[in-house]
Amino acid sequence: MATIDERIAALETKLKQERAKKQKIEARLRSVEQKRKRAEDTRRKILAGALVLELMEQDQQTKQKFLARLDRYLIRADDRALFGLSDITAQSAPLGNSENRRS
Missing domain, CATH: 1.20.5 (Single alpha-helices involved in coiled-coils or other helix-helix interfaces)
Incomplete structure (x- = not known):
């Protein structure tokens, strides 16, 4: 035991x-x-x-407003291309700048 x-x-x-x-x-x-x-x-x-x-x-006006917002929000080239937005130029703010990402 x-x-x-x-x-x-x-x-x-x-x-x-x-x-x-x-x-x-x-x-x-x-x-x-x-x-x-x-x-x-x-x-x-x-x-x-x-x-x-x-x-x-x-609605074309809604489309333009939304694309303008996307233009300020999207930073990746492939994301921007989905909406027909041009690449971000060298003059734009650095990628880490969150103020330019959200509006």
Whole structure:
């Protein structure tokens, strides 16, 4: 028969294993939740973008206003090309300048 100290040691080992299992399960749940939130965010952006594109097709003034905002917001050449905007010239502010990114 095992001594009380051996039983305690075995139970402590088992407790550590169970805690590790719990942490792994919690990490998996957090990962699933983060993935769900990212998917929802992406879906919101797609739906909002589809609405904006439709509004731009229907009204030239809305299109011009939105393109002007995009011109101030977008800094990457490939993003700008999607909307037919010219490349940012060498005279523009540095990429790290957040004031020129958002308006």
